[in-house]
Amino acid sequence: MPETSAPPPVHRSLSARLLVLTVLFVMLAEVMIFAPSIGRYRHEYLNERLAQAHLALLALEATADGMVDERLQMRLLHHAGARGMTAWRPNRPQLMLGEDPPQLDILFDLQGAGFLTLLGDGLAALVRTDNRLIGVIGESPKDPEVVLAVSLDEAPMRREMLAYGKRILILSLIISLVTATLVYVTLHLWLVRPILRLAATMAAFRRAPEDPARVLRPSRRRDEVGVAERALAAMQTDLRAALAQQARLAAVGTAVSKISHDLKGVLSAALLESDRLEATAADPEIKHVTAGIARALDRAVHLCSRTLSFAKEGPPDVRHEPVALAAVVTAAAEAAAAAGPATVTVAVPDGLTVLADACQLPRVFENLIRNAAEAGAGHITVSAAAPAPGGAGAATGRLVAVTVADDGPGLPPRARDNLFQPFSGSARVGGTGLGLPIAREIAQALGGDLVLDASGPGGTVFRLTLPTMDAT
Known part of the structure; x- marks a missing residue:
């Protein structure tokens, strides 16, 4: 019979599989977190552009006519990362920087955007390769009463999103590896090693079940491993007792079979002599006693025959x-x-x-x-x-x-x-x-x-x- 107590190769061990599965599960969880994170990052990026546009437009209020020269205007637009911006304020004049409203490729309204909308827009922006001119409308993060409209290029935002995604990926790998290592070490110490110990004990017990030193000594653990250890120890103890009893019964059975075989021959000879004595005896009393002896001998021969048959037959072989x-x-x-x-x-x-x-x-x-x-x-x-x-x-x-x-x-x-x-x-x-x-x-x-x-x-x-x- 092949040996079963040797531990498997490292790549097929339970610990290695747990390590790989832990990494995969953590990465899967991170992927599920990645999409909402990208959508949220894009939303914060656009909100930041709106806030910077509001600050840039406040510079117009310092002028008498709400106008600035072209050089300052370009600097304000550059620092805000926008190509044009407009602000609407209650009961106050409209403020605007940049060229006349350009022809936008797409317009996003952040005021009524829900979670799924932000999620879908974020993933769509991440997978595109062209540079669209996008428009964004929303409340100013600095003043909820101010509504801003900003036009900007999408490519810089996508580069920021890709850089953010790479940072998430690296962080996810680090988290998954650390988590997997901790899980691997913990499970190896608390589960895999006890299982290997149980397997080694069973293999050693199988080789020499009569040796009391091969019986497992359970630990004091109260979890499932401790229950398994105590159950195995009890089973080994009961099995040793059963094997010892079986060995004694086998020895007794062998001795009884030999004795019965020899005794059957002796009794058969005695039965023949008793039959002959009964046939030749003239005294009725002797015939009566001899008949009783013959019956007793016949029962003894029958008992020996049944004992021998039972010892030789073994489990019945039946067919249906x-x-x-x-x-x-x-x-x-x-x-x-x-x-x-x-x-x-x-x-x-x-x-x-x-x-x-x-x-x-x-x-x-x-x-x-x-x-x-x-x-x-x-x-x-x-x-x-x-x-x-x-x-x-x-x-x-x-x-x-x-x-x-x-x-x-x-x-x-x-x-x-x-x-x-x-x-x-x-x-x-x-x-x-x-x-x-x-x-x-x-x-x-x-x-x-x-x-x-x-x-x-x-x-x-x-x-x-x-x-x-x-x-x-």
Whole structure:
């Protein structure tokens, strides 16, 4: 199996991916901020031109006729960054600098411009390459009662906007790199390193699960990583205990299999000698005692055979095929008839078909019926309801429930507690305790289950669920 605890290459590591994603997300956020910033910058630029135009026009008020010479006029227009300007004041004469109102390429009114308008105008100005003569109308930032109109070239404004955009880009890169580095370091220390530690611990534990030093020692963290560490430590502890128990059971099972194999041979030889002694003995008392010995030896041989079979079989290998349930139950009842004088009633619809193994399924019903008969039941009833999709009850349209009920004395408490544990759940003397565990293994391998529904002085009820034809 390939080693999985080695850390991945740097470019494929979780930390590197977090670093790249953080840079991308911060840049994406900056791009979303960039467009409104450009629109706002253009709006402030134009407002500044209006303010400078207002200051330039105030120079006209110092003259007697509201006029200045051409040289001063050019200087005022140059400092204001405009080609012409006009001011309207309440109850006062109009002030104007520059040439007669030129032919404008486009006029912008800042008084009623909304957010989306400013945003669209800013992006449109940024992507253009020609130099338009634009007009701007708006209130003076210095005096809201004064309305100004300014004409100016768009190219200088676009250069200022591009320079501003470059500054935003550089600042965004710096912010994203600093943020990404901080996020990278934080996540690496708080998430990636603990994950690598968990992976290394699991790989080390896999190589030697029996070594108690390989069990993770959880930290004192109370977050999700701490929860994962404690869960992994608990799982490793439980798994070590289960592996140790499995190893002990495997050793015991191997020893029992060897002993059972040897004991079966000895018991078989003793059974043959007992049969021969019974056949040649003339004394009735000796025949009676010899017959009892033969029965005891026969039970011992049967126990050894069942033990060996259980140890060799392993999990049942089943296949799913359509099986007529009523025929299987009827045949199983006939095969188990020798276990006792109990009568068996089969109340299974003739047309009921389940998905099961035609060879393995009879073993389940034979075990259940034989156990009931050997426990002293006088009457056994095997019943099932036809599937009814969408309905409630025993059949749900996917699994059909089959009940095996008897009128026997019920199971003792010790047998109920260990009912499906091999060698532990037998309710009768000489029983192996393997019938029900084997039956349940087969039922679960088929996609159903076998459970004890009830047991008491009035009898015992087992419920077997099996997949029906529409379960696929």
